Amino acid sequence: MGTISRRDFMKMSGAIAGMAVLAGCGGGSGSSSSDGGSEGGSIKVGLLGPYSGDVAQYGLAVRNGAELYVKQVNEAGGINGKQIELDTMDEKGDSTEAVNAYNKMVEDGVVAILGDVTSTPSIAVAQQSQNDNMPLVSASTTAAAFVEAGPNVFRACITDPFQGKLMADFAADQGYKNVATIFNSGGDYEVGVADAFVEEAKSKGLTVTTEQGYAAGDVDFNSQLTTILATNPDAIMCPNYYQDDGKIVTQARQQGYTGVFLGADGWSGVLDYASAEDLEGCFYDCSFTANNDDEKVQKFIADYKAEYDADPGNFDALGYDAAIVILNAIETVEKDGKAEYGTDDYKQAIVDAIASGTADGVTGTIKYEGTGDPVKPTLVLTFEGGVEKVFTTVEA
Amino acid sequence: MFDVTFVTQLLNGLQLGSIYALIALGYTMVYGIILLLNFAHGDIIMVGAYISWIVMSQLGMSPVLAIILSVAGCTLLGVLIDKVAYAPLRDAPRLSILITAIGVSYFLENGAQLVFGADAKVVPQYFEMDNLMLGDVQLSSVSLLIIIVTAVSTAVLTYVVNRTKLGKAMRAVSEDMGAARLMGINVNNTISFTFAVGSALAGIGAVLYSMAYTQASPTMGIMLGTKAFVAAVLGGIGSIPGAVIGGLLVGLAETFVSAIGLSVWKDAVVFLMLIIVLVVRPTGILGRPMTEKV
Numbered sequence: 001m002g003t004i005s006r007r008d009f010m011k012m013s014g015a016i017a018g019m020a021v022l023a024g025c026g027g028g029s030g031s032s033s034s035d036g037g038s039e040g041g042s043i044k045v046g047l048l049g050p051y052s053g054d055v056a057q058y059g060l061a062v063r064n065g066a067e068l069y070v071k072q073v074n075e076a077g078g079i080n081g082k083q084i085e086l087d088t089m090d091e092k093g094d095s096t097e098a099v100n101a102y103n104k105m106v107e108d109g110v111v112a113i114l115g116d117v118t119s120t121p122s123i124a125v126a127q128q129s130q131n132d133n134m135p136l137v138s139a140s141t142t143a144a145a146f147v148e149a150g151p152n153v154f155r156a157c158i159t160d161p162f163q164g165k166l167m168a169d170f171a172a173d174q175g176y177k178n179v180a181t182i183f184n185s186g187g188d189y190e191v192g193v194a195d196a197f198v199e200e201a202k203s204k205g206l207t208v209t210t211e212q213g214y215a216a217g218d219v220d221f222n223s224q225l226t227t228i229l230a231t232n233p234d235a236i237m238c239p240n241y242y243q244d245d246g247k248i249v250t251q252a253r254q255q256g257y258t259g260v261f262l263g264a265d266g267w268s269g270v271l272d273y274a275s276a277e278d279l280e281g282c283f284y285d286c287s288f289t290a291n292n293d294d295e296k297v298q299k300f301i302a303d304y305k306a307e308y309d310a311d312p313g314n315f316d317a318l319g320y321d322a323a324i325v326i327l328n329a330i331e332t333v334e335k336d337g338k339a340e341y342g343t344d345d346y347k348q349a350i351v352d353a354i355a356s357g358t359a360d361g362v363t364g365t366i367k368y369e370g371t372g373d374p375v376k377p378t379l380v381l382t383f384e385g386g387v388e389k390v391f392t393t394v395e396a
Numbered sequence: 397m398f399d400v401t402f403v404t405q406l407l408n409g410l411q412l413g414s415i416y417a418l419i420a421l422g423y424t425m426v427y428g429i430i431l432l433l434n435f436a437h438g439d440i441i442m443v444g445a446y447i448s449w450i451v452m453s454q455l456g457m458s459p460v461l462a463i464i465l466s467v468a469g470c471t472l473l474g475v476l477i478d479k480v481a482y483a484p485l486r487d488a489p490r491l492s493i494l495i496t497a498i499g500v501s502y503f504l505e506n507g508a509q510l511v512f513g514a515d516a517k518v519v520p521q522y523f524e525m526d527n528l529m530l531g532d533v534q535l536s537s538v539s540l541l542i543i544i545v546t547a548v549s550t551a552v553l554t555y556v557v558n559r560t561k562l563g564k565a566m567r568a569v570s571e572d573m574g575a576a577r578l579m580g581i582n583v584n585n586t587i588s589f590t591f592a593v594g595s596a597l598a599g600i601g602a603v604l605y606s607m608a609y610t611q612a613s614p615t616m617g618i619m620l621g622t623k624a625f626v627a628a629v630l631g632g633i634g635s636i637p638g639a640v641i642g643g644l645l646v647g648l649a650e651t652f653v654s655a656i657g658l659s660v661w662k663d664a665v666v667f668l669m670l671i672i673v674l675v676v677r678p679t680g681i682l683g684r685p686m687t688e689k690v
């Protein structure tokens with residue numbers, strides 16, 4: 001009594017599997033029957049990113065920013081009387097999932113896509129998008145190969161080499177003569193920024209005294225720092241992620257270095273990882289900071305807080321701006337009224353409108369000049385008594 | 397080239413090597429007495445660093461209390477791990493107890509990740525110290541403190557092992573556990589004492605590590621423990637001066653490999669040293685040739 005024989009068990013599992021197959025079919029047929037949506041007075045825009053998995057934090061932040069702007073536009077009456085309808089899909093940080101989600105969005109009839117979020121899936125989607133000439137705007141993908149995929153691909157963020165060049169120009173403007181670098185020589189981001197920094201510094205007539213690499217996971221940087229300090233640099237470029245930057249700055253101060261450190265946007269959050277005293281007077285570049293008196297930025301922060309009860313970060317701001325880029329372009333096309341919604345002409349018109357338009361975002365005014373890389377102002381931040389402040393805005 | 401840079405690099409190497417040496421001492425003592433490679437030893441450092449972080453950062457209490465609690469906490473944890481995980485397996489095959497040690501290590505790492513999260517936590521500075529000027533050479537006060545504390549700890553340990561009754565008991569148990577028991581030595585207490593001393597050294601190591609590298613993370617003990625293990629084997633596992641020499645050698649090797657611009661290769665160089673020692677002199681620099689008792 002009460003025991004289940006093997007045969008019964010097999011029957012039961014067969015029945016369960018059968019149910020699962022049926023359920024799967026139902027889901028498939030239901031979603032493919034959706035229409036273009038223009039008759040319902042709406043415009044469909046895809047929102048693609050990782051909302052679960054290892055890199056979900058970035059995807060969720062971009063989504064929060066983008067959804068906030070779309071909500072604001074819809075509440076203000078939409079575009080040309082039509083509401084924006086977001087077709088949101090989770091690609092879990094995986095390239096295959098991302099391409100599948102992209103194909104699904106094409107089937108659903110979206111006219112533009114905001115995505116993807118991280119480099120590898122973004123590149124896969126950008127390549128796939130060449131078949132459809134789908135307007136594609138990523139908030140955060142910095143990889144060069146992404147916008148090189150085709151003329152329909154754009155990003156809202158600045159690239160790694162751009163940051164390196166910017167900080168080298170900044171170093172020259174500050175009157176530094178000798179600079180050194182210390183960077184994770186196994187990281188694409190760190191190497192990308194550091195190489196561009198060195199190249200630009202040399203072309204500006206600065207002396208790069210030494211370039212010191214380290215391996216991911218290292219905690220002791222004393223040896224490299226001693227080598228650097230022996231060359232008496234005016235500033236040390238340290239374009240790594242904030243946990244490493246914190247350790248490097250602390251150890252350099254222990255060795256008695258009193259000069260300046262320069263960094264890139266990986267420094268965001270470094271205040272938790274080194275003392276206020278050690279960071280005083282250092283500089284790094286980034287697109288967005290909450291400690292910005294700019295009216296537009298403060299309004300964005302207030303709106304974001306009201307919606308999500310949290311403070312926005314860099315990725316939220318870039319998601320918001322990528323949504324502005326797309327919706328501005330759609331507005332231009334809708335007002336123009338020449339292209340019929342959902343056609344290839346309509347998509348081409350959006351691509352043209354992005355390429356020639358200007359988007360007034362919270363990370364600055366975004367323009368494109370012949371490539372998918374934005375031309376936008378960048379902030380250089382500094383630390384004063386443990387608080388981040390905007391030191392200067394470098395105009396594009 | 398006895399220039400300023402060389403002196404500073406030497407100091408860097410001794411600082412790193414001192415921390416490895418303190419941890420290697422714990423490895424070597426436990427191995428010496430029960431022939432166990434205590435793979436959880438590196439993770440005890442991690443717990444010690446987190447204790448300092450909790451006491452200073454979360455509870456806002458004094459650095460002195462943080463140091464005391466870190467060392468005491470590590471000592472208790474070491475003894476507890478022995479009592480709970482290793483003591484019941486005293487007569488089991490050595491492989492079982494080795495695997496248990498790996499299990500304890502995973503337990504501590506994942507437990508810390510569960511409790512504190514995967515992000516690194518910053519341990520505040522214990523003291524404000526000015527650097528020492530020696531001519532034009534600026535000597536890092538943190539490095540000097542670490543080297544001095546390690547030297548004093550090693551001296552105290554050597555005294556305890558060679559000159560006290562408990563030390564004599566430790567040496568006796570390490571020589572022959574059965575015979576020691578027959579001579580009236582309380583073997584279990586002696587083993588517990590060994591774990592306590594080894595873990596207290598790990599606690600001191602945790603404080604010194606936090607002073608120099610200021611961050612505690614759940615996985616920080618893995619590489620630290622591995623390097624210290626290499627140091628212990630290099631010096632001759634079971635030998636106290638050997639552990640110190642091994643630790644300093646590993647620290648100096650890492651520093652000077654980085655100094656000549658090959659920082660990415662420094663781990664490879666350390667492990668290459670291990671391989672060479674195992675091939676050329678398997679008992680390590682100061683290890684006694686041992687014949688396996690059957």
